[in-house]
Amino acid sequence: MNSQKNNTLTNKLTTLLLTIYSAVLFWIIVLKLNISFTYKGTRNVNFIPFREPLLYNGRIDYNEIFLNILIFMPLGLYVGILFKKLTTARKVSSFFLVSLFCEVCQFVLKIGAFDITDIINNTFGGIIGLILYKGLEKAFNSPVKAQKLINIIATIGTILIVATLLYLKINRLLMFRK
Template sequence: MQHQTAETNANRLTIALFSIYLAALCWILLLKLGVKFSYMNNRRVNLVPFRNILQDHGRIANSEILMNVLIFVPLGLYAGILFSRWSFKKKVLFFFLVSFIVESLQYILAIGSFDATDIITNTTGGILGLLTYIILAKTLNNRFKAQKVINIIAVLGTVLMVLFLGLLKLNMLPVRYQ
């Protein structure tokens, strides 16, 4: 009985953290942190993956690719925990669809571009998060222990993310948008 209570509490915490992550994802990707970026007036569709990868005098835009991957890693971690009955392929399709919807909304709402590269890199991030969860669960030989470890890390990450986004929104960081 006590194990079921601990598992139920862990599931509630995971769902709460997942909800906070989704809210932050929408705020970052759809509301653009409430800040008007200079590129927001540049609505375009890029259906050729990695076409615009070379920027800044021919150097690869590694930071944008890395950020697109990293922002979807938590989605993969949470999908591994919360959608454990789904097949691997169904989870990958979920990552793709979430990214596709975000990219479509950015274009439709005139807050960004629809970019095939972003869909690929976001989906890759989800897959990396899912693989991280799978490896952790196998290493610990227990899905519940893996969930507890991820929840602890996610609580710390969520607190840091909320603090960072709050400071950014209040213009208390040396980062400026143009």
């Protein structure tokens, strides 16, 4: 009975971390941390993968690719843990749909550009996260142990990211008061 209660608490923590992650993801990707951009008010669309938005001074901006992949890796981990009954295709579809939702919101709200490259990279990040979870599950030979390790790392990461984002937001607000 104690093991079942422990698993329930572990799942609740994972669900809480997914909820916080989702809010932070929306704030970063859709709301752009509430930072004004020069293209605000315009609606840009790019349906050609890995085209001009990645170019910066004539060079490919690998940072944007890397960050788009990195920011969706936790989604892959959380989906792998919490939605075990879904097929792999449905899990991958969920990464695609979340990314598509973010891109459509950026377009509709005139906050960013709708970019197919972002959708591809975000989906790939979710897939990498899912593969990482499956690898940890096999390495520990236990989905519960893998989940507990991910929860520990995710809790520390979540605290650091939320604290950093709040610091940046507060710092930005204080700069505007001057």
